Amino acid sequence: MSETKVIIMDRDETSRVILKDYLSEIEGVQLAAEFVEYDMAFDYAAKNECIAVIDISDNELKAIEVISELNKVNKSAKIVAISNKTSTETIIKTMRAGAKEFITKPITKTQFSDTVRELSNSPQTNSGDNSCKIISTFSNKGGIGKTSIAVNLAVEIAEMTKEKTALLDLNLQLGDVSTFLDLTPSFDVCYVVNNLANIDNTNITNALTRYKNTSLYVIADPINIEQSKEITAEQIKALIFELKKTFSYIIIDVGTNIDAKTTTALDMSDVILLTAIVNLPAVRNIQRCMNLFKKLNYPQEKIKLVLNRYMENEEIKTSDIEEAVHGKVFWKIPNNYLTMMSAINKGVPVSAVSPDANISVNFRDFASKITDYLITQNIKNNSNSGFVL
Template sequence: MQNKPVVIVLDKNENSRNIISSYLEDLDLIEGIQLFEDYSKGLEFVKQVKDNAIVILDITEVNSDEFIEEIRLHISKLIITSADYSTNTIVKALRMGAKEFLPKPVIKNELVRVIEAIAQIEYSEISSQSKIISVYSNKGGIGKTSIAINLAKELEKVTKCKVALVDLNLQLGDVSTFLNLNPTFDVSYVIKNFINKDEDIFIKAFERYKDSSLYILSDPTYIEQAESISPQDIIKLFEALKKVFSYIVIDMSSNIDENSLKILDLSDLVLFTTIVNIPAIRNAQRCLTLFKSRHYPKDKVKVIVNRYMDGDEIKIEDVENTLDEKIYWKIPNNYFTIMEAINRGVCVSEVNLNSNIGNSFRDLAIKISDDIIEKTVMQYRV
C-alpha cells in the first residue's frame, strides 16, 4: 500500500493557511501538512514528494494558468481554492486538472470530505467523468475523420487527461492512415481479447500517439472481422473504455445501421457534422429528425459546420433555420493545411498551430470540455 500523502498548502494568506492547517491536523489519513506562502518554494517541495501529496492551491491572488500547468506536471491530486467562485473560475480550474474546487472561506466539513476521498483514492473526479463523443454524419467525405483526430488531440492537450480515439468506421476506417500508424492491435482483436483485462494491460492494446495522453484504437484489418462486431460488443467496449479514459472520441462511418445507432445511443455527445451545401443539409435534416425520434436528451446532439467559408452563398442563419438547430461550431475550410497534415501523417496542430483551422480545433476542444464541466458543476450546485 502507498504511504499516506502529505498535504501541501500554497496560500498567500496567513490566516487562511492556518485555518486549513487546523482543520486537517487531526486527520489520520494524511502524513502531515506543509504550508507555503512562497509558491516557488512550494513548487520545489511538490517536485520532491511527487504524487504522494495532495496540493491545496489558492488562486485568489495569483496569475494562475502557467503555475497550475507546472504543478500538474508533478502532481495529480490538486485541489484549487479561490475567493472568486464564479462558474468561469470553477470550470477553468477543473479543466486544468484540479480534482476539486473549494470556494473560500473553506468550510471544514467540505475540506475534510474532499481530502478523505482523494486520500483513499475512491474519488470520482467531477472534471473527468468519462464522456463518449462521437463524430457522425450520414453523408460520406464530410470531414468526420479529420474532426475526430484533431479534436481528440486537442482535448488531450487542453485537459491533460487520457483521451481515446477509436475508429469505429469498421469497414473503411482512415484514422491509422491519416496518422501514419501501424497498429499492433485493432478494435475487433481488443473486443475479443482485452476487454476484461486490467487497466494497465487494456491500455497496451492502444497505439499511444507520440508519448502524449492520446491513445488510438484502429479499425479491423479485414472486412470479415468488422462484420463480426455486434451492438453487444460495442456496449462491452464502451464499458471498458469508460474505466480508463476521460474522453473517448469515436470516428464513425456514415451508415445508419445497428452498430451506428448503438454508438449514437450510448454517446454523451454527438457532433453531427455537415457542410454548407443543399444535398448535405437535406441529409442533415433527415438525420436530425431520426435523432428526435430516438428522444436523445437536450444538448446531446450538436451540429458542426465543416469547411466553412465566410463568403458562402448559403448563410449560417439559413442553415440554422432549415435545420431548426443552432450551429454549435464552424470549422474553416483549409484544404491546404488539412492535406499537409494527412500527407505527413500528423495532426493539424503539428503542421500549423496558429492556422485558422488549428485554432478552431483547439477552441472546439476547450468549448466541449468547458461545457461538460459546466454541466456537471451546475448539477452539483442544484
Template sequence: MHKLKTFIIDSDENSRELIQNYANELECLEISDVFNSIENAYEHIIKEVPNLVIVDITKNQPETLKLIEKITTQKQQIKFVVTALSYDTDSIIKAMRAGAREFLPKPIIKDDFVTTINKLNEQTYGREKTTNCKVITIFSNKGGIGKTSISTNLALEIANITKEKVALVDMNFQLGDVATFMDIKPSFDISYVVKNLDGTDESFLESTLEHYKDTNLYILADPPYMEQAKDITPEQITKLFDALREKFSYVIVDTSNTFDGKTITVLDNTDFIMLVTIVNLPAIRNCQRCLDIFERLGYDKDKTKIVINRYMENDEVTVEDVENALNKKIYWKIPNNYFTIMSSINKGLPASYINPSSNIAQCYRELATVLSDNIYKQKVAKKIVRDPLINFKNLING
C-alpha cells in the first residue's frame, strides 16, 4: 500500500502528540518527521519532498504562510494541511491562497482528520477503483463556451457507439441546462438523489435517473431550486460518484464555470477533464489559469485534454498558437456550426438527431469513438497486467 510521507509542524507538544496518535491509526499515513517551527522544517521539506505537511498557523501566521507559499511554488506536489486554534474566514482564505489544501480547526476532531487525510490520499494515489467506469467531465472557467453542447452530444454518442450504460450528470448545480438541451422533464433531480442514496437499494439509480428515449443514456438533472443546490455537500458528491461508478460504464459530467469546493470535488472524482476553450485571447488565458490550478491540485498532466470549440479553419489565431501558449497539444477541435447547434438547442435534440451528416454531428461522433476506444484499450491493458494468464489464454483462444 502507498503511504503518505508526512511532516508535522507544531510548536505545541500536546498537539503534535495528538496528531501522531490519530496518524498511528491510519494505514495510509507515515509520520516521517516532526518539527516545532516551519523555519526549522524548511530545508528538510525542500530536500525530502514529503507528500503531506500538517502545519499549525496559530502563531507567526504571516511568516508561516509566506513559507508555505514559497514551498508550494517550488514543490507543487506537496500538500499542506493547516491547523489553527483561533482563526477567521480571512485567515482561512489567506492560507488557501498560500497554497494550503485543507484547513483543520483546533482542537482537531478525529473524524475530520481521518476524512481529510483519506481525501488527500485519494488525490495523491487515486481512489482504489474496483470498477471500470470512466468519469469524463466537461469543464471551462468561462460560461457560454459550449460545455453543455459538448457534454450532451458526447454522452449520447458514447451511449450509441459503445452500447454500454452511460450517465449524463448535470453538476452545474445552480444554473444547469442539460434537461433543457435534451428536452426532458425528469421526475427526480440530483438533490433528491444525493439525499436518498444509501447504497442498499440496488435499482435506486436506474429508477431515479431519466432514461433517454430508446438509448443506453440515463440523465441526472440539476435541482429546480437554487437553495437545494446549496445543501449538496462535497461528501455527497463523492458518494454519488461512487454509486454511479458501480452502475455505469461512462459518466459524463457537465459543470459550472466556478472553481468552488463542489466543482473541485467533481474534478477530483474525474478521470478525464475535457477543458474547453475557443480560439481567442481571453479564453486561452483562462485556459492557462485552469491548467495552472490543475497542476496545483496535483492532477496528472494526461488527465486534462484540451478541446477547441467553434473552430474555424481560417481563424487568425492558429491551433499551433494555442498549443504554444498552453504548452500542451490540442486533443480535439469541434467546428463552428451555428445553425445546427441553434436548431439542436431550440428543438431540444442532440445534433445527430437534427442532421446526422452535419460536420458537427460527425465530429461529436468521432470524438466519442476516439475517447471510448482509448478508454477500452486502457481497460484491456490493465486487465493484461492484472491477470496475464487469463489473457494469455484469451489470446490463444482468439
C-alpha cells in the first residue's frame, strides 16, 4: 500500500522540526515537502493528494484564503490548520474555509499522530463521515412555514458557504419545494431512490435539479403521488446516506406525518428546526413534539425551537413559551407576509424579491448562525482538536 503524503507549511523552523519528528513515527505516512510560503504549499497541495498541515498564525487572512481555494480546487487535499493564537471566530472561519481539523499550538505528539492517522485512513469523499451536516425543518402541524424556512435557508447556506447543498422534499404527497423555487425537475425523489444503485456519488448531482447557477441541488417531491406511497423508510435512509458522500449540507423539509420515513430523516439529522408560530395551540404542539423527541432519545441540543411569523408585540412572550416548553428559542423569523407571498408567487427566495427586507436579512443571519453552530459542534465533538470553545 502506498504511503500517504504529508506536507507542512510553517514559517517557524522549530515547529517544523517537531512536526517532522512526530511524523517520522507514524506508520504509512511520509513527508512529501515542507514550505515557508503559503503560495508554494498551495501549488503543491492543489495538484497532489495529500494531508496539508498549514500554520495559519503568520498571516491568518491569507492562510484562510489559501485553505478555501485549496478546498475548491482539490477536494482530496485534507487540510489540518494549526495555530498559536486562536479565537472561536478564527476556528469557525478556518473550518468553514475547508480545514478538516484545527489544532492549537503547542501540539502534542498524540494529538498530531491521532489527527494524521485518522485523516490518512479516511476515504476521499464524505462517506457518511461527520463533515456533512443535516438540518431538518419539522412541525406536526401544517402551514407553519416549514417549506418557506427550508427553501430560504438552503439558498442562503449555499450562497454563503458555496458548499454543495442538497434540499430534499420529504412531503411525499404534497411537496412544494420545486414550486417555491420554480423548478421543473427532470427526476423526482422516486426516480432517485429507485435508481440509487446505478447512481454513484460521482454522478448523483446529474440526477438532481440544480437551482440556477448555485451550489444548491433539489431532490423534488414525487411527480406521481401514487408512486410516492411505495417509497420506504429504508430507501430514504439509503438516499440520505448517499447524499452525505457528495454534499456538505442537506436540508430536509420533513413531512408532518410522523411515520417511519419521518423518523428516519429526523434520526439522521444533526439539527431539527422545530417550527412553531406564537399561539396557545402551537405551544401545546411544541410540548407534544418535545415529548416525542424525548421518547426517540434525541439529545436536547439536537432540537432547535424556531418561532416563525414572529411579531415584537406578541401577547404571548418568548419567555412564556420558553418557560412552558422548558427550552430556549433558537431563532425568530419575522412576520412578513407580503415579501413571503411575493417570493412564493415568483418562485424565488425572499432575498431575490427584496434583499434588504427584514425577513431576507433574517434568513441570511439564520444561515450564518446555524452553520456556525454546526461547525462549533463538530469541533467540540472532535476529541483530536485539543481545545475548549
